[in-house]
Each structure stands twice: as C-alpha cells, then as structure tokens.
Amino acid sequence: MRLLDLPRYPLAQLPTPLEEAPRLSAALGSFRILVKRDDLTGVALGGNKTRKLEYLLGDALAHGATVILTEGPVQSNHCRQTAAVAARAGLRCVLVLSSAEERPSPQGNLLLDHLFGPEIHLVRTREERARLLEQLAQERAERGERPYVIPTGGSTPVGAAAYVRAALELVQQLVERQVHPTRLFLASSTSGGTHAGLALGTKLLGDPFRIVGVAVEHDAATIRERVVALANETAATLGLAVRLAPADVLVDDRWIGPDYGVPDASTIEAMTLAARTEGLVLDPVYTGKALAGLIGHARAGEIEPGETVIFLHTGGAPALFAQAGELAHFFAAGDTVAS
Numbered sequence: 524m525r526l527l528d529l530p531r532y533p534l535a536q537l538p539t540p541l542e543e544a545p546r547l548s549a550a551l552g553s554f555r556i557l558v559k560r561d562d563l564t565g566v567a568l569g570g571n572k573t574r575k576l577e578y579l580l581g582d583a584l585a586h587g588a589t590v591i592l593t594e595g596p597v598q599s600n601h602c603r604q605t606a607a608v609a610a611r612a613g614l615r616c617v618l619v620l621s622s623a624e625e626r627p628s629p630q631g632n633l634l635l636d637h638l639f640g641p642e643i644h645l646v647r648t649r650e651e652r653a654r655l656l657e658q659l660a661q662e663r664a665e666r667g668e669r670p671y672v673i674p675t676g677g678s679t680p681v682g683a684a685a686y687v688r689a690a691l692e693l694v695q696q697l698v699e700r701q702v703h704p705t706r707l708f709l710a711s712s713t714s715g716g717t718h719a720g721l722a723l724g725t726k727l728l729g730d731p732f733r734i735v736g737v738a739v740e741h742d743a744a745t746i747r748e749r750v751v752a753l754a755n756e757t758a759a760t761l762g763l764a765v766r767l768a769p770a771d772v773l774v775d776d777r778w779i780g781p782d783y784g785v786p787d788a789s790t791i792e793a794m795t796l797a798a799r800t801e802g803l804v805l806d807p808v809y810t811g812k813a814l815a816g817l818i819g820h821a822r823a824g825e826i827e828p829g830e831t832v833i834f835l836h837t838g839g840a841p842a843l844f845a846q847a848g849e850l851a852h853f854f855a856a857g858d859t860v861a862s
C-alpha cells in the first residue's frame with residue numbers, strides 16, 4: 524500500500540521544529556548543529572513513538588480493533604505513549620511490562636502508564652513478556668474482542684512508514700531553509716523503526732545526508748542487520764522498488780556504556796551539555812547516548828569545520844525521573860550551594 528493510502532490517525536503536532544543550537548555548536552567546535560525536535564510531537568510528553576502510533580492506530584482502527592496490546596521494558600516510552608493514544612482513541616489497552624525487580628518503583632513512564640489507565644501485567648523477562656502478550660491476545664479474541672498487537676517499540680513496517688514520512692518532512696524543512704547538512708545522528712536500537720524509516724526515506728530522496736545510528740544496545744552488526752531488514756520490509760509494504768544494502772546503514776556502537784539503560788560519564792556529559800547550553804532535556808537511555816556519539820565524532824575530528832549536522836531528539840525524558848537515584852551521584856555536591 525502506498526504511503527498516502529496508509530490509514531493514519533492524526534495525533535502528532537507536525538512538522539516538529541528544526542531548531543538551531545548555537546551554544547551547543549560553539550561548545551563542540553566550528554560546525555553547525557540543528558536539532559529536529561521529535562520530543563515535541565505533542566501527545567503524552569511526546570517522543571518518536573507518536574509518529575509511529577499515528578499509522579499503527581490507523582491500521583488498528585481499519586482492522587476494527589477494540590483493544591490494543593503491546594509490550595516493553597518497565598520504562599518503555601513506547602508503552603507510555605501507546606496507553607495515552609489508546610485512551611485518546613477510545614480503545615482499551617493492555618501493557619505487558621518486564622522488570623528485573625519484583626516491585627519496580629512507580630516512577631517515570633510507569634507512573635504515567637498508571638495515569639492513562641491500561642491493564643498492566645508485570646513479568647520478569649523479555650521472553651515472558653512476548654509469551655504473555657500472545658496469550659492475552661488469544662484470550663481476548665476468544666472473548667469476542669478484536670485485539671491489535673503492537674510488537675516492541677512499534678517497529679513494524681507500518682510503524683516505520685511514519686519515519687519515511689518524517690524524512691520527507693525534514694528534507695522539506697531543509698529545502699525551505701536552503702540548509703545542506705552532511706550527517707544526522709539518532710539513537711538506534713534493535714527495535715529499529717526510526718532508523719529504518721529514515722534510512723529508507725532519505726534513500727528515496729537521493730541520500731541528502733549520512734545517517735549515523737548511535738547504538739543504545741547490542742553491537743553494530745546486529746542493529747544494522749535489523750535496520751536493513753525492516754527498511755526493506757517497509758519498502759515492500761509501501762510498494763517501493765528501492766532496497767537498502769548493509770553499506771547504506773551506519774551504526775556506531777561505542778557509546779552504549781555499561782548496558783542498555785545504564786548511562787556512563789559520556790552520557791551524563793552529553794545530557795548536561797545539552798541542558799546547560801540549549802535548555803534541552805535528554806534522557807539517559809536513548810538521546811543522551813546519541814548526543815554522546817555526536818560529541819565523540821566531533822572530538823575525533825570526524826566533523827569538519829563548516830559542516831551542518833542534525834541531531835534527532837527522539838524524546839524519552841520520563842526515564843530521567845525513574846533513574847533519579849542512580850543519576851544523583853553524577854552531580855557533584857558542588858552543584859548545590861548550601862546557604
């Protein structure tokens with residue numbers, strides 16, 4: 524089905540702003556940084572998932588769905604946004620969340636999940652999550668409901684199609700402003716829909732800039748394989764002849780830190796630099812690591828003076844509050860002046 528024919532349930536405030544970041548640019552060298560603010564998509568504290576959910580919800584409604592089921596880690600931004608948009612569309616919602624802790628603190632995304640009122644099931648592992656999701660969907664169907672299952676991160680070809688559209692939106696902004704960027708940095712995960720959609724969209728437009736996916740989990744080869752496969756499934760779904768090869772997808776896995784969701788000093792430096800130069804709120808799971816990647820490329824001299832670079836801000840700020848305890852020790856006592 525062609526992009527224009529895909530059912531879409533309008534949710535996001537589009538186009539998202541493309542903002543200059545002059546103080547961040549000056550702190551890093553003599554190149555220009557533009558921030559594409561997909562953290563400002565507008566629903567339930569925003570983020571990249573809103574774009575995907577426009578198409579996923581459109582597809583669900585076209586299939587007559589009565590209940591949306593999805594899954595993710597306990598601090599999933601995707602689950603938070605899915606619960607919110609299901610409420611907005613008047614659909615029931617079931618979330619299956621995994622946490623190593625028996626009683627995870629009801630903070631950040633989990634707190635917001637409770638606010639939006641879905642049925643929440645908590646399990647320990649990713650495998651249990653997938654099993655329970657399938658079982659719950661089957662039970663709902665047997666009861667006469669019409670379940671619509673959204674896999675991790677909303678990264679199906681229908682979800683990724685939203686980022687093909689986002690590539691068109693971004694390139695139109697660049698054309699209007701006569702800006703010629705050389706690279707775009709974003710957080711890249713094994714869910715992969717954002718990177719896959721953008722890679723496909725920019726390939727269709729003649730590769731106007733290089734996309735650098737900064738891995739937030741797994742190694743570069745694993746993410747590249749997933750992104751290429753999903754981009755090509757998305758192309759097939761949209762009836763496009765173009766296909767991506769592994770060489771089309773660049774993933775840098777040097778900024779993951781200790782583990783998925785766990786920041787290191789480079790993540791914290793990126794978060795504080797963005798906050799203290801541009802008032803931007805990044806998160807410790809995705810965008811903090813993506814900006815750490817951009818900073819690393821700048822310091823290695825890989826970004827030439829005079830280049831223009833785009834940073835895609837994909838949202839995720841609620842995770843900050845869930846990690847308040849762990850993050851506190853990174854901030855020196857000197858930051859607070861007792862009086």
Ligand SMILES: Cc1ncc(COP(=O)(O)O)c(C=O)c1O
Nearest residue numbers: 600676714715716717809837839
């Ligand atoms: C804030 C944020 N950035 C980036 C990503 C990665 O997007 P994708 O799932 O499309 O790979 C996610 C996914 O959960 C996210 O929540």
